Amino acid sequence: MIGCVILTHGDLCFGLKNTLEGMMGKQDGLLVISNLGLGKDQLCSKLQKAITEERFKEGVVIFVDLFGSSCWQISKDVASQNKNVAVVTGVNLPMLVKFFGKREALPFEKLVSLVKEEGEKGIRS
Numbered sequence: 001m002i003g004c005v006i007l008t009h010g011d012l013c014f015g016l017k018n019t020l021e022g023m024m025g026k027q028d029g030l031l032v033i034s035n036l037g038l039g040k041d042q043l044c045s046k047l048q049k050a051i052t053e054e055r056f057k058e059g060v061v062i063f064v065d066l067f068g069s070s071c072w073q074i075s076k077d078v079a080s081q082n083k084n085v086a087v088v089t090g091v092n093l094p095m096l097v098k099f100f101g102k103r104e105a106l107p108f109e110k111l112v113s114l115v116k117e118e119g120e121k122g123i124r125s
Helices: 012-024 040-051 070-080 093-102 108-121
Strands: 002-008 030-034 059-064 085-089
Touching (some): 002 012, 040 059, 059 070, 085 108, 093 108
Parallel strands (some): 002 030, 002 059, 059 085
């Protein structure tokens, strides 16, 4: 299974999870982590534990809210030390819907690419 971690500032990750599962039902392999009350080392440890779950043999996509932030920096550090881990910033609902709608049908690299495209499509003026 390809796993999903939503790592954000504050309660955003919980809101995204609740909304997504309200639309699509409970999603196996969806983990959420908030930075609330966690120092950098604690956050890193929590993320490392999440991505190394045995069931995520096919890879993990870490969705982060803000490019350049502490959540992003920690995600990039953890991903650089782990095979088949991708970081996608600017998490939004269209990305997550596409991820969970296609993760069974696509290999890891194609899924990451598709999720990025979908996120960009969701940004319109």
